[in-house]
Amino acid sequence: MLQAEIKSLLREDISILIKVPNSGKHYLCDCGEASLLTVKEIQSVSAIFISHTHIDHFSNFDGIFRHQIGSGEKIVICGPKNIHHQIEARLKSYTWNLVGENAIEYEIREIVSKEEINVYKIRPPHWNLEWVKTQHFLFEDEYVNVDFAILDHKTDSIAYLFKEKDSVTFNENTSEFKKGKWISELKTAFENNNSDKEIEIEQTVYKAADLFHLLERNAGYKLGVIMDHAVCENNYEKIKTVFKEADMVYIETFYKDEDQEFAKQNYHSFATASGKIMNECEVKEAIPIHFSRRYTESDKLEIETAFYKTFREN
Template sequence: MLQAEIKSLLKEDISILIKVANSGKHYLCDCGEASLLTVKEIQTVSAVFISHTHIDHFANFDGIFRHQIGSGEKVVICGPKNIHHQVEARLKSYTWNLIDEKAIEYEIREIVSKEEINVYTIRPPHWNLELVKTQNFLFEDEYVNVDFAILDHKTDSIAYLFKEKDTVTFHENASDFKKGKWISELKTAFESNDADKEIEIEGILYKASELFHLLSRNEGYKLGVIMDHAVDEINYQKIKSVFINADLVYIETFYKDTDQEFAKINYHSFASASGKIMNDCKVKQAVPIHFSRRYTEDDQQEIETAFYKAFRN
């Protein structure tokens, strides 16, 4: 199951680490200040997901690549329009005369629209951008698919949904057949919906469809991160289209309800609004995050109380 850890203290800028259980795979959402993020964790991050490049979400990017350089790995960076130019500018602001071109490779995926993702590569020591292709999906690896919504924060702010790959379970007590390689063949046919595939068991051929009742599909865990966004119906329709029935969502709750006029002016959300949209999405578990640095621990408690009251209706 996917696990998430907030790596920022109360008055620090936001950063969230997402881990795949029983693997060394980590993903990072936003690059704010993060006192709790270790060097070892940074070095196992294979993809960075930037919501937007306001300073409180992007200021620590230099610290991240400081501990990735020299790994020889390819690291994916996903973010809003122009993220490739902003990463390029950060990298080119340093001197790299002692760094080999194989020290690292960044693959930058610029989110232009839901259907248009521009993919760039950039490598040391000159850090020259190369447009590789344009694709219609954001990110997929052996563990997760990542969907997204482009929200309005007076600039594009990307909300991400990490969905674990579905798994298939074989119910061994549902038949008297002996175990064998036929089980993996059946799972493959099931996953590809190949009902007519012939499966041989103990010398007898069966159509895969005759054996599908021995399997069940387990839907992957869905974990979302929704950063800065204005409280408006267009944003909420986009959130509902992606995050409906998610298992766990971390959502920006920058202001107290009593400060919702500031939220409106600054295109942020406030406590009860974030709680309500999570309720509307039928999210199983929701966590308010990213509070204004003006607030004390008592203010945070007030935000959380209002949020959960609205979330639990």
């Protein structure tokens, strides 16, 4: 299943690395200061997901692309409206006369709305944006597809849900046949809904439909990252729509309950508010993240205690 690691220390910004086990594939959520993020991890990132471009979520982008240049790879960057211009500005602020055009390519996906994703590409040395197309989905590769919600943080703040592809497994306890290549053929027929496919087992031919009972579809693991958002019903309705019954969600919990007036003023969340919405979403597990820099370890413990008390209420 997907694995997430927080790469920022308490008084740093926020950056979360999501790993696909046994693949070497990484996704990065936000580019804040993150001293635990290694060069090797950065070079394994195939897609970056930016919630919004306040400095504590975007300040380390330069350090990240510094270690990606020269890879020759195409790296996807997803983010809110105008993310393509902000990426372009960062890249054009440096001199690239010693870097060739094949050193890297960024494909930028600007989230205009749930139905409109504008796709651009940009590459060295001149970093001129090229519009590619408009599409209706955000991101999908061989491992995950990514859904999202556009939340209000007095600017668009994108919350992302990573869903592993469903898998099909063979239940050998219900089978009287010896294992063989027929299992992969059966799985292919099952995934393609080809019930008439002929499957040969031990010199006997069966219709795939007669063997489908030997297979089991397993729902893909769902991991969410909800960054900065105001405490308001409109945000909560969007969160419920996307993150309902997720397996794991990391959620911004910037303030202690006693500082919730600051949360309201700054369009942030606070401990019990974040815990309550996770409870209402019926997620299996949730982790509070992204605390104000003013807080100490004891403050963090106080936030976590209040969060989990509310989250785990029946």
